[in-house]
Structure formats: C-alpha cells, structure tokens
Amino acid sequence: MDHNILQTTRELIDEVGYPALTVDQVAARAGVGKAAIYRRYASKAEMAFVATVHEQELPPPVGTGSLHGDLLALVRTFHVRMAAPAARQLAPALxxxxxxxxxxxxRFQDTFLAAEQVGFAEIIDQAVARGELAGPVDPAMAHLLLLGSLASALYILNLPVDDVMVTDLAAAAAAGITALAARHHGGSGGAAEPR
Known part of the structure; x- marks a missing residue:
C-alpha cells in the first residue's frame, strides 16, 4: 500500500503539479481511503516530500578515500533528488x-533529518580515522554546511545549481568541517577553543 500511495503521488505531481495535488486524488487513484494516507503522513506536503525526495534509501557513504570526495558523492545524490521539478514545487510548501x-x-527532524545526519556522522568518522580531521564534528553542523547550502541555493535563492556549484559546495563544506574539527580538537597546531 505504501508503494502504491507514493507512486500515485509521483504520477499526479507529474500530471497536475504539486499545487493542484489533493489527498482525495491520491486516495481515489491508489484505491485507498484518505484515513490510510493520514495514518502514514501528517499532510499533503509530507506525503509528496516522501514520494519525490526521501522514499529512496539514503546512499551509504561511498568511501572515496577523502572527506571532499565523500561529501561530493553525497551532495551529487541529493542534488538530483532536490533539484527535480516536483521537489522544487513542494519544498516551499513543506x-x-x-x-x-x-x-x-x-517528525521531520526525527526521521528524515536524523537519517541524513547518520550519513554525515559516518563520513566524519571515516575522515577522523584517516587522519583528515583532528576529531569529530557535530553531524548537524556538517549537514547544515552542505545540504543546508544546497537547499538554500535551490529553494530560496533560486540559483541555477550545476555540477560546478555542487563541487564548490562540497569543497566549502569540507573546508568548514576541517576548520571546525581543528577549532574544537586543537588540530593544525592550535589549541582547542572553547565551544
């Protein structure tokens, strides 16, 4: 049933656009009651977000051998999802x-964002183990530096985000994460600053 609801949501967004989408339309075409949809999703926006951006499993860290490479692989995956026309329509509503x-x-913090931050924690742990970072960094801050910047570029600033910009975002996030690790753990020859 879950797959049917989400597939129907994607089809209807493609056909009528997010603003015209209704839960009634999804229920009727999917052959389910509205109550079944509302047991799973608190709103039309949440249902559409899951269908268009977050239904797929998050990619495991690629393990490219560098912090920048891992962040670049991650942000490229998210760029494809977040730049899709349906995602760009529904993000402001969500x-x-x-x-x-x-x-x-x-719910959003405890599910979607928490899952994304687990991926950032793994990337950071690998970078610490390789000696690239002086110590761990809060995954929420890493998330903000990379995907927060991407979301802002796409949904608020309406910038034409291409692979050059995505690569630059990954480089800037890697530099920021490295600087934060040094600041909090005394790396790069400096004393740790208070938090």
Missing amino acids: ISELAGNPELNT
Missing part, C-alpha cells in the same frame, strides 16, 4: 508547514 506545525516539524 517549509511553510514545518514552521507552523510543531508536531510535523518534530
């Missing part, structure tokens, strides 16, 4: 709903 619905915001 952001608005998150701002006005604390329960939905908590």
Whole structure:
C-alpha cells in the first residue's frame, strides 16, 4: 500500500503539479481511503516530500578515500533528488508547514533529518580515522554546511545549481568541517577553543 500511495503521488505531481495535488486524488487513484494516507503522513506536503525526495534509501557513504570526495558523492545524490521539478514545487510548501506545525516539524527532524545526519556522522568518522580531521564534528553542523547550502541555493535563492556549484559546495563544506574539527580538537597546531 505504501508503494502504491507514493507512486500515485509521483504520477499526479507529474500530471497536475504539486499545487493542484489533493489527498482525495491520491486516495481515489491508489484505491485507498484518505484515513490510510493520514495514518502514514501528517499532510499533503509530507506525503509528496516522501514520494519525490526521501522514499529512496539514503546512499551509504561511498568511501572515496577523502572527506571532499565523500561529501561530493553525497551532495551529487541529493542534488538530483532536490533539484527535480516536483521537489522544487513542494519544498516551499513543506517549509511553510514545518514552521507552523510543531508536531510535523518534530517528525521531520526525527526521521528524515536524523537519517541524513547518520550519513554525515559516518563520513566524519571515516575522515577522523584517516587522519583528515583532528576529531569529530557535530553531524548537524556538517549537514547544515552542505545540504543546508544546497537547499538554500535551490529553494530560496533560486540559483541555477550545476555540477560546478555542487563541487564548490562540497569543497566549502569540507573546508568548514576541517576548520571546525581543528577549532574544537586543537588540530593544525592550535589549541582547542572553547565551544
């Protein structure tokens, strides 16, 4: 049933666009009751977000051998998902709903963002083990530096994000993460600064 709901949501977004999409349309075409949809998703925006951006499993860290390479592989995967026309249509609506619905915001933080931050934690742990970082960095900060910048470019600034920009975002995030690790763990010959 879950797959059917999400597949139907994707089809309808392609056909009518996100603004015209309704839960009634999804329920009717998927052959399920609206209650079944609302047991799974708190809103149309959450359902559409899962269908277009987050249904697929997050990619495991690639293990390219460098922090920059791992971040670049990750941001390229997310760029494909986040730059899709359906994702660009629904992101502003989801952001608005998150701002006005604390329960939905908590669900979003505890599911989607938490899963993404696990991936960042693995990348950071690998970089520490390779000696690239002086110590661990908060995965939430790494997430903000890379995917927060990508989301801002796509959904707020409406920039034409191409692979050159994605590569630059990964380089900037790697530099920022490296600087934070040095700041908090006394790497690069400096004393650790207080947090």
